[in-house]
Amino acid sequence: MKILQCKAYGPPESLVLEEVAPAPVGRGEVRVRLHAAGVNFPDVLIIQGKYQFKPEMPFAPGGEAAGEITEVGDRVTGYKVGDKVIVMTGWGAFAEEIVVGADRLAPLPPGMSYEEGAAFLMTYATSHHALKQRARLQPGETLLVLGAAGGVGLAAVELGKAMGARVIAAASTPEKLALAKEHGADEGINYAAESLRDRLRELAPNGVDVVYDPVGGELSEQALRSIAWKGRFLVVGFAAGPIPSIPLNLALLKGCEIVGVFWGAFTVREPDLHRENVAELIELFQAGKIRPLVSKTYPLAEGGRAIRDMMERRVTGKVVVTM
Incomplete structure (x- = not known):
């Protein structure tokens, strides 16, 4: 099989x-023929050795993918050959197939x-x-989303609206703001x-009740002051x-919380709550309240260019590598 290493x-x-x-399929594992892999900011970090996890060399980037199960190992329940699935890989998804534990799957x-x-x-x-x-x-609160036309930002805009918030989108071009408004932003x-x-x-x-900041840099302190x-x-x-280096006196003066979001660790530490969240997201998708925006696809051989374009913020929504 081909893999981008x-x-x-x-x-x-x-x-x-x-x-x-x-790779062989072990107990509790499945083989998935991948059709597409998402490109995310952790891919930028992991190939430079700057991410929280450092896989053994060589490895492929790619933390999420979708495909079809082609082989099922012993003691796997709930999945069978032919099932279409979403795969949370952490890394390794820039490949034609992958072997993962069945606990890393969700039905497509x-x-x-x-x-x-x-x-x-x-x-x-x-x-x-x-x-x-x-x-x-909470419904009725005001949510500020920085980087509102990027992958996580656009998702936050849609989910904020679905949760009943007033959403203020912040982005770097009129075109990006227009996209955020198409996906539900009020301002x-x-x-x-x-x-x-x-x-x-x-x-x-x-002031705004919640700031969603996937950007950092000089914008963080401005948003915290607001x-x-x-x-x-x-x-x-x-x-x-x-x-950014944040003056902590702002948290004191505002009586506010500065809260870290590490979703990968959350899925490991609180797997039952994570599964509840995934089920809720699928319901929102089926109700038409959220819809992933794939703005561009790249063949597997051009996966590096896909990461580069995302690094340089030349994309909106999500970009995907296809096999």
């Missing part, structure tokens, strides 16, 4: 397409394409966990052309690059 830490251009022997919902399935769980489940468990977002702020803090004073004079009393600031990621 990371053989030494480096940029996306250093990934190598190779032919390798398929009816009506969802392989490309949508590969763009679904990591972004929507991250945003859902952030807004539901970490921020305790938009172009932080490349206007002051985020000044505009928030107009849109939310009493948070309401007892607000919740969600630390989701650092797509801008720099990890």
Whole structure:
């Protein structure tokens, strides 16, 4: 089978397409022929050795995928050959097939394409966990989403609306803001052309209840200064690059919470709650309240270019590698 390998830490251009022997299927495992793999910000970090997990070399990036089960190992229940599934891999999804534990699978919902399935769980489940468990977002509250046209940002916009919040989208171009509004945002702020803090004073004079921040950089402190009393600031990621140094006196003055969101660890530490979240997301998809936006697909051989385009923020929604 073909696999796009990371053989030494480096940029996306250093990934190598190779032919390798398929792995055997062990007890409790299944083999999945992959049709599509999602591209996410952790892929940028893991190939540079900067992620929380450092797989043994060589390895393929790709933390999520969708495909069809072609082989089932002993002691696997609930799945059979031919089932269409979403696979949460952590890494390894930039390949034609993968062997994983059955506990890493979810059924591909009816009506969802392989490309949508590969763009679904990591972004929507991250945003859902952030807004539901970490921020305790309530109907009628105001949610500010930074990087609102990216994968997790757009998911947060849709989920915020589904949860009854007023959503303010912040992005770097008018086109990105228009996309966020198409997906449910009530207001938009172009932080490349206007002051985020000044505009928030107009849109939310009493502050925003929840800040969803997958961007980091200089925007984080501006957003925290605009948070309401007892607000919740969600630390989701650092797509801008720099990890901000936040003056902690702001948390004191605002009586607010600065809350970390590490969805991968959550799925391991609280698997039952994670499964409940996934079931709720599937219900929202089937009700038409959320829908993954796949803006572009790349063949497996161009997986490095897909990561590069995401790194340089040239994409909206999600991009997907197809096999």
